[in-house]
Amino acid sequence: MDFDLAQTDALLSTTRAVRKRLDFDRDVPNDVLMDCLRLAVQAPTGGNAQGWRWLVIRDAKTRAKLADIYRRGAGDYFTRRSSDIAPDSQSGRVIDSATYLADNLERVPIHVIPLIIGKLDGTNAQAAALYGSIIPAMWSFQLALRSRGLGSCYTTLHLNLENEAAELLGIPAHVTQAGLIPVAYSKGTDFKPAGRGSIQDITYLDRYKNPIA
Numbered sequence: 001m002d003f004d005l006a007q008t009d010a011l012l013s014t015t016r017a018v019r020k021r022l023d024f025d026r027d028v029p030n031d032v033l034m035d036c037l038r039l040a041v042q043a044p045t046g047g048n049a050q051g052w053r054w055l056v057i058r059d060a061k062t063r064a065k066l067a068d069i070y071r072r073g074a075g076d077y078f079t080r081r082s083s084d085i086a087p088d089s090q091s092g093r094v095i096d097s098a099t100y101l102a103d104n105l106e107r108v109p110i111h112v113i114p115l116i117i118g119k120l121d122g123t124n125a126q127a128a129a130l131y132g133s134i135i136p137a138m139w140s141f142q143l144a145l146r147s148r149g150l151g152s153c154y155t156t157l158h159l160n161l162e163n164e165a166a167e168l169l170g171i172p173a174h175v176t177q178a179g180l181i182p183v184a185y186s187k188g189t190d191f192k193p194a195g196r197g198s199i200q201d202i203t204y205l206d207r208y209k210n211p212i213a
Contacts, residue, residue, distance in 0.1 A: 013193040015143050018151025019101040022184040028110050032148055033183070040141035046133040051117035055169060058110055065168055066158065067105035070180065073160035074102060090195065101153070101182065108182040113165075114138050115175050134178045142181070151186030154179050 078099045116134040142152045156179045205212040
């Protein structure tokens with residue numbers, strides 16, 4: 001199979017964390033959402049267990065309650081992060097964007113909670129296996145959304161009050177929440193690659209900090 005590399009590279013390099021450009025007023029059809037989820041579960045999963053589950057929240061009252069949990073879960077995260085960051089820097093703009101989303105989360109038409117069957121036992125290996133069985137699918141979901149003109153971002157702040165969210169949403173104790181993905185059509189699709197440093201500066205050969213040519 002020959003891929004259009006220019007299109008593929010554009011999709012991979014311009015799928016951004018979309019917050020301020022989410023369209024709160026445009027409905028997301030269920031068939032579009034389900035198409036994206038069908039693509040998401042083509043991602044690899046540990047032991048081919050396919051323990052992923054997806055909780056889609058459309059109800060406005062439930063979204064409002066979840067947004068309240070998210071904001072309380074954030075605590076002083078936004079003020080603490082922004083206190084020593086210049087507002088006009090890239091990091092400052094990210095904080096401003098994240099604060100905007102937190103303030104308006106209930107207005108996003110769909111919240112998706114990615115779930116994975118199982119709970120952590122405290123070891124790094126088990127954590128990597130558990131989250132490694134859902135995060136690739138989450139990213140595939142976000143790529144599929146982007147290709148269809150929708151925006152999303154991967155958030156985790158509500159997990160500071162995970163049990164409260166589980167009670168609200170009826171999530172059983174043996175299932176782990178991996179995050180919260182707000183989903184909406186994006187206002188425009190003209191996203192650009194982000195500024196990143198040189199890959200040579202962060203890639204090593206055979207041993208940590210050993211430069212690669």
